Amino acid sequence: GEDVEQSLFLSVREGDSSVINCTYTDSSSTYLYWYKQEPGAGLQLLTYIFSNMDMKQDQRLTVLLNKKDKHLSLRIADTQTGDSAIYFCAGGSYIPTFGRGTSLIVHP
């Protein structure tokens, strides 16, 4: 099955860009997803990318996909304190497999 790995923590200064990285093993994933989880809430779908795309931009979010290296990244431009949350990447060819999540901490 799919295995998805993420770094556990990222700390950035408000206004800087954040880059959250993810690696996966299942090259047959049709879609790859980024979800955001705020305290006490479920996961909110942020964005997703088709496996035949290299990049997708959505306002402050940029997703980059390197299929050769099986590497996915999420860049958040002009990071704000409201972006502090846990970010999960997910993918797979069947039921999506989730990484353990990256805690993004934004400080003034």
Add this chain to the structure above:
Amino acid sequence: GAGVSQSPSNKVTEKGKDVELRCDPISGHTALYWYRQSLGQGLEFLIYFQGNSAPDKSGLPSDRFSAERTGGSVSTLTIQRTQQEDSAVYLCASSLAGLNQPQHFGDGTRLSIL
């Protein structure tokens, strides 16, 4: 609202008791998933329902766990004879038909076993 609804939001019970967790998916979503999220862990897949097909139960950790989905809509996850290691947040998600569709999550049920 039109999102996935889960109840109760919090449940505290004694070890050995049975619990039932409820999930009401988005109308029109034929796929429904249950996950377990333990502190500091990712999402552990439990069970997947798709339409009238037999559910994929491959993620259920023991025979104390079961789930059903009545009328292709509301689902109930039941944990019998609860143990302390069952303490976690139980998340439900729904999606349109087809594999690897974007999932929409409820806010979860936080289960605490004393």
